[in-house]
Amino acid sequence: MQSFPEDSRGGLSPATPARHIGSFTQAEMPVVRKPKSNAFTLIELLVVISIIVLLTSLLVPAVQGARDQAQLTVCLSNQRNLAVAMRLYVDCFNGALPGSPNTSGVGPQQTPPDTTVASNAFDYASPLLAFLDTPVPANRARRQELTRLGVFKCPANSYESAPWSGPEFIPDAADFTTTQAASYLTCWNFLLAGDAYAGAQIVPGVTYWLYGASWAEVLPRDYLPKITTIGSPAKKIFVADAARYIDATGKYTYDIGYVFFGAGSYSGSGAWWIGSREYGQDSPAADYSYRHNDGIAAAFYDGHCEYIPREQSHRAVYWYPRGTVLTDASEGAGGEPTGYVVP
Secondary structure, three states, X not given: OOOOOEOOOOOEOOOOXXXXXXXXXXXXXXXXXXXXXXXXXXXXXXXXHHHHHHHHHHHHHHHHHHHHHHHHHHXXXXXXXHHHHHHHHHHHOOOEOOOOOOOOOOHHHOOOOXXXXXXXXXXXXXXXXXXXXXXXOOOHHHHHHHOOOHHHOOOOOOXXXXXXXXXXXXXXXXXXXXXXXXXXXXXXXXXXXXXXXXXXXXXXXXXXXXXXXOOOEEOOOXXXXXXXXXXXXXXXXXXXXXXXXXXXXXXXXXXXXXXXXXXXXXXXXXXXEOOOOOOOXXXXXXXXXXXXXOEEEEEEOOOOEEEEEOOHHHOHHHOOOOOOEEOOHHHEOOOOOOOOEOO
């Protein structure tokens, strides 16, 4: 019987004579293997790149949308704080609305101007500082700068604004510098008076500011800027995202005068009028104003805040006191007919 010697693993293997090949026996010949390559092929690389591009195209809009929503949330929270301060002001001053040349803006119209409360006739923001537990700077320029920061600043507004003096002589003009652009404007349609007060004086030397007689809207004759005369406070906008003055180079400017109409940094005409500097179709400022996904954040006179898409923002009810008559519908973007009476 043939015997099988044990191999190195303790098992049996046939006794096979070794053949010599060169300096090695067959049993001693080294095994040569072709090394494997870990590199990508061109097709594999293209597939990976395509997947990355696809994922990026899906993720970038989602990230951008999340950022926009976060900015809108902060913006509405800021406006909510301003609305609370406004309501406190209204309660303290017998229903008078802040930011009107017929209420808080009387001082800057006096001779010499008294700017201890408002920096100009349409400044709604400085009168609110005390109700926001914020010290009021005595320097008028520092006060205008302060009322563009903190809760007065929309997180989506990263623009700067340069001072503009207009036709007035401004003794403290040198104090004003390029600073953060204003984020929120109030609407002057609520801040002027009806023509029953033509020529009447608020204080000696200061007469009421009336609504324009030639404009496409007519306020009630006996209208005064008070919370009880505007109509439903839940339908009337107190402040909203807006930009008003932009120069020929596309940069913001702000008025540093005492009584210039609208005052640039604080108030505007609202979105119903097609010629609006803030919201008008042909205005260079419109895209700045509609900064939240083609819409605005707005705080109402009852204290609530909400997001309003561009098309909806043109409704007259948001921007005019109750009883205002729209005498020329072609001047408006809200679709209301001529003769429409604002509720």
